């Protein structure tokens with residue numbers, strides 16, 4: 001049986017999504033919080049996110065809906081709604097949050113930030129190219145990037161806890177520069193040892 005991860009990578013490539021470009025978005029999100037962060041680390045984190053079944057299922061579902069809408073193969077009124085990327089539809093964001101949430105609520109601020117600013121690749125996908133439907137894809141990319149950034153933040157805080165320097169208030173951030181995200185602003189918002197076991201487990205994955 002073909003691995004779902006390989007399907008995800010193929011679909012991303014076919015739809016114009018470069019893993020390295022997602023890594024660059026993650027790098028932009030994480031740079032304000034770490035001097036030592038590298039692009040390679042960010043790309044690696046993206047790849048780790050798409051190894052998760054929840055991420056894979058959300059991605060193949062969303063891209064399938066984009067492709068079907070492109071072929072006018074969805075029933076109405078859904079086809080028109082997805083084709084137009086109606087602002088009040090919102091299911092595209094909800095689906096993408098299934099990816100972001102793998103690493104806990106710490107990724108939510110980044111997702112909102114990316115949804116608003118549409119950094120790099122996300123902005124390009126969001127621009128309506130004639131005949132192309134990326135209604136789900138732009139949000140899925142934002143969801144993956146936010147999850148990959150949250151994963152790095154969890155690891156960094158986990159390391160800080162292990163080294164006895166947790167709660168410095170500068171280690172947990174995942175929102176981008178200028179974002180008014182709660183992460184990084186408050187030590188209590190960081191995924192400290194009080195983070196749920198699921199989040200701790202996800203962060204180690």
Ligand code: MG
Nearest residue numbers: 092135136139
């Ligand atoms: Mg969308």
